[in-house]
Amino acid sequence: MGRTDWGRLLKWPFTTVTALACLWLVFRIYASGQPLWALALLGLFGLGFFVYLSNVAFAYRYLFPGLAGMLVFVAFPLLYTVQIGFTNYSSSNLLSYERASAYLLEQTTPGEGHGWGFSLHPDGDRLRLVLAPGQADEDEEPETRVTRSLVTPALALGGAQEVRLEPLAASGFTPGEPLPLGAVLKNRQALAALKLVLPDGSALSYAGVREFAPLVPTFTREADGVLKQTATGVLFRANGDTGFYENEAGERLQPGFKVGIGLGNYLRMVEDPDFRGPFIRIFVWTVVFAGLTVLFTLAVGTTLAVLLNWEALRFRTVYRTLLFLPYAVPGFISILVFKGLFNQNFGEINLILNALFGIKPSWFADPFLAKVMILLVNTWLGYPYIMVLCTGLIKAIPADLYEASAISGAKPLTNFWKITAPLIVKPLTPLLIASFAFNFNNFVLIALLTNGRPDFLNTKVPAGTTDILVSYTYRIAFQDSGQNFGLAAAISTIIFFLVAMLSMANLKLAKVNDERK
Numbered sequence: 001m002g003r004t005d006w007g008r009l010l011k012w013p014f015t016t017v018t019a020l021a022c023l024w025l026v027f028r029i030y031a032s033g034q035p036l037w038a039l040a041l042l043g044l045f046g047l048g049f050f051v052y053l054s055n056v057a058f059a060y061r062y063l064f065p066g067l068a069g070m071l072v073f074v075a076f077p078l079l080y081t082v083q084i085g086f087t088n089y090s091s092s093n094l095l096s097y098e099r100a101s102a103y104l105l106e107q108t109t110p111g112e113g114h115g116w117g118f119s120l121h122p123d124g125d126r127l128r129l130v131l132a133p134g135q136a137d138e139d140e141e142p143e144t145r146v147t148r149s150l151v152t153p154a155l156a157l158g159g160a161q162e163v164r165l166e167p168l169a170a171s172g173f174t175p176g177e178p179l180p181l182g183a184v185l186k187n188r189q190a191l192a193a194l195k196l197v198l199p200d201g202s203a204l205s206y207a208g209v210r211e212f213a214p215l216v217p218t219f220t221r222e223a224d225g226v227l228k229q230t231a232t233g234v235l236f237r238a239n240g241d242t243g244f245y246e247n248e249a250g251e252r253l254q255p256g257f258k259v260g261i262g263l264g265n266y267l268r269m270v271e272d273p274d275f276r277g278p279f280i281r282i283f284v285w286t287v288v289f290a291g292l293t294v295l296f297t298l299a300v301g302t303t304l305a306v307l308l309n310w311e312a313l314r315f316r317t318v319y320r321t322l323l324f325l326p327y328a329v330p331g332f333i334s335i336l337v338f339k340g341l342f343n344q345n346f347g348e349i350n351l352i353l354n355a356l357f358g359i360k361p362s363w364f365a366d367p368f369l370a371k372v373m374i375l376l377v378n379t380w381l382g383y384p385y386i387m388v389l390c391t392g393l394i395k396a397i398p399a400d401l402y403e404a405s406a407i408s409g410a411k412p413l414t415n416f417w418k419i420t421a422p423l424i425v426k427p428l429t430p431l432l433i434a435s436f437a438f439n440f441n442n443f444v445l446i447a448l449l450t451n452g453r454p455d456f457l458n459t460k461v462p463a464g465t466t467d468i469l470v471s472y473t474y475r476i477a478f479q480d481s482g483q484n485f486g487l488a489a490a491i492s493t494i495i496f497f498l499v500a501m502l503s504m505a506n507l508k509l510a511k512v513n514d515e516r517k
Contacts, residue, residue: 116211
């Protein structure tokens with residue numbers, strides 16, 4: 001039997017197994033409470049089976065893996081982030097309404113009865129619990145303890161069990177040495193699953209390492225879905241606007257639940273003055289930081305490229321190699337090295353400044369100096385890229401232009417502004433826009449060098465004077481502010497559209513340059 005025959009024979013069994021696996025995955029996503037994503041994935045799987053099983057879509061068999069990868073790894077995270085931006089999703093509103101309600105209903109508090117101290121005793125290959133009212137008293141006479149104590153039948157711990165207690169004196173069981181605390185802790189999950197019934201019919205539940213006690217639900221659900229606090233009778237109603245169970249006094253129960261709030265996160269950026277002030281300042285600093293970085297790296301990189309293109313300069317190759325080294329060293333290593341160099345007390349930069357001028361600037365404590373430090377470090381990291389680009393572009397300029405300029409007596413600055421700059425600016429512009437977009441989201445530099453510090457004072461959401469939008473978003477989502485994922489997702493959406501517009505401008509400029517060639 002040839003390979004073709006084996007392929008035809010295994011085609012449909014393999015297809016059936018794959019289809020069942022896909023359906024199982026879709027079902028699991030649907031069962032987790034995500035029907036829309038389950039439907040989208042079902043559509044993607046259906047399209048894949050159509051492409052590979054139908055001759056109509058034969059041409060797309062090579063394109064489909066790439067397109068599917070873009071949908072799963074690009075479109076899905078983007079859409080999911082946008083969707084989160086319209087919710088109150090955070091560490092305090094992490095659960096769905098159903099799960100938050102179930103969690104609150106599962107909470108218990110000690111009832112009116114007293115607790116019962118217990119000890120765990122071996123009985124053959126099984127165990128017995130011996131209970132006495134109140135905490136067990138080590139000095140209590142054994143006869144008194146036997147009279148007051150209750151005991152369980154011999155148990156094989158594991159799983160939920162309801163066990164009736166009987167007086168120890170009437171059980172015929174003589175407890176020996178109890179198991180040590182380590183053995184009790186080892187069996188605590190099995191003990192927590194026990195429900196012990198007293199002779200009067202009341203029930204005890206596991207309430208601690210050495211105690212069983214009557215536990216009652218903290219909340220009960222009324223017919224209209226309102227939660228009633230058992231101890232006080234106070235009613236808590238689900239608020240669909242805030243995502244919390246609240247009483248009439250405005251008190252909230254934790255945890256809350258996730259709800260849609262529409263444009264609430266976006267309006268907060270505009271309407272909340274305590275949030276708007278730091279946000280606008282961070283946005284302006286982000287634009288200034290990216291713009292000045294491009295300007296400084298362009299100035300340094302272009303100047304060095306022009307100097308290294310000077311034919312009379314000796315050891316040009318050595319200089320070019322040395323100046324390119326900052327780009328060859330991994331960026332995070334250079335950033336950490338500079339963090340040590342700028343240390344106020346022990347850094348070499350302050351030691352030199354103190355020796356020469358008697359000053360020791362507070363690079364990390366002063367907001368202005370911290371921004372200056374960031375720009376200096378980023379210029380150091382970025383100028384080799386611009387230098388290499390400009391070197392290649394200058395090499396492409398015809399030498400005849402410079403020869404004609406030399407004959408007419410033009411100076412080097414005239415050559416630069418009249419010949420070099422006009423001829424390299426057009427091909428360089430899209431790359432500068434790309435550099436601006438990169439620095440607009442330069443998270444690594446901020447996170448490793450200053451972590452956004454020093455912080456603004458008296459803000460609702462912790463924010464740093466050196467934070468840029470991406471590091472500010474990271475702090476909101478994962479560090480400060482109660483992990484407000486919804487607000488962070490809204491800011492991330494804004495960043496995406498800003499970078500997308502820069503990318504569109506980049507493509508437009510690249511297209512214009514191609515048309516003019």
